[in-house]
Amino acid sequence: MNFPARIDVHQHIVPPVWAQVLEAHGMDSGGWAIPAWSAGDAITMMDQQGIATGVLSVTAPGVHLGDDAEARTLARAVNEYGAEMAKDHPDRIGSFASVPLPDVDGALEEATYALDTLGADGVVLMSNAHGRYLGDADFEPLWAELDRRHTVVFIHPAQPPMPLLPGTPAPLADYVFDTTRTALNMVLNGVMSRYLNLKVILSHGGGFLPYAAYRFSGLTPAVIDPNRTAEDVIGDLKRFYFDTALSASPSALPALLAFAEPGHVLYGSDWPFAPQDVGTYYNHFLETYPGFAPGQAEAINRGSAEALFPRLAR
Structure with a gap:
């Protein structure tokens, strides 16, 4: 791209605190x-990668490290730092607010403050909160409030509640697994069918959800819930949005585009956790992929994100 046009919904911020x-x-x-x-390094990277705006989020392990009080304090500090960056660079930086799940009361309080006072563009949730997945019944009050507000929710994977594979950091393998796990948990527990105002973005092309979606939908009526049809399950799975971070590859992108609804694929870089040269590889594939339908590349780069974040529309 010869000018910065992309909206990057999967870019990270590293607040010093x-x-x-x-x-x-x-x-x-x-x-x-x-x-x-x-912020200077982020904007330099965005200029080099054709990114107009990055909607930034804190990555795993998020802000809840074991203690509710500490998590509430850290969430507030992280969100105020992100809000300052967005205030200083309103056209270049947006923010997803962190909330201290599994502390539901703290998460509700922080989401309200971040969305109403700080002007956050949405909320980021880790795929599991100390082993509790996002379809957990105790998280219903948070989903209900986010739905009431028509919130954009970005789900970032976290380390699942199991040991790491020896010599294998969680982002390499476990993160794609955990994204898939929490998305299926949300669908099977009815989050995606009850809260129709939510716009939920799954990281990294949805893990392996697009590849396995019809396995999930076909088996659910047979072994989980005979009152749900395969079409019901597929419909809920197709409500998700997906970013292209580390997923615009010769094998992953065709599967993602075959599954995702029109307008549900968004650009993502995963910088700075994904090195910039890795981002360059995926950008090249996006720019040269021959299988896009008319207008599809433009929607991925910008148009679909403009629909989710009207303040960024040109």
Whole structure:
């Protein structure tokens, strides 16, 4: 692209306070080191990669590291930092607010503050909150409030509640698994059929959900819920949106485009956790892919995100 046009819905921010708290806990992102970040570096990268605006989020492990009070304080600090970056660079930076699940009361309070006072563009949720997936019945009050507000929700994977594969950081393999796991959990527990105002983005092309969706829909009536049809399940699965971060590849992109509804595929970079040269590879494939329908590439790069974030529309 010869000018910055893309809207990047999967780009990360590294607030200093968040990095410091993780370091104090001896934590990283599932065995993946926390990189340096600055607004200047982010904008330089975006200019080089044809990105007009990045909607930024904190990645796994999120803001709840084990203690509710600490998580509420950290969420507030992270969200205020992101809001300042967006205020300083309104055309280039947006923000998904972090909330301290599994503390539902804290999550409701922080979502309200971030959306109403800070002007966040949406909310980011980790795929599991200390082993509890997003279809958990205790999370209903949060889903109901986010639905009432017509919120855009970005789901980022976290390390699943199991040991890492030896020598294999969670982002390499476990993250795509956990995205799929929480999306299916949400569908089987009715989140996607009850809350029709939600716009839910799944990271990394939805993990392996597009590839396995018809397996899920075919088996659900037979072994889980005979009152639901395969068409019901597929309809709920197709309500999700998907970003292209680390997923615009010769095998993943055709599967994603074959499954996703029109307008439900959005550009994502995963910078700075994904190195810029990796992003360049995926961008090249997006720019040269011969299988796009008319207007589909433009929708992925920008148009579909404009529909979700009207303030970014040109």
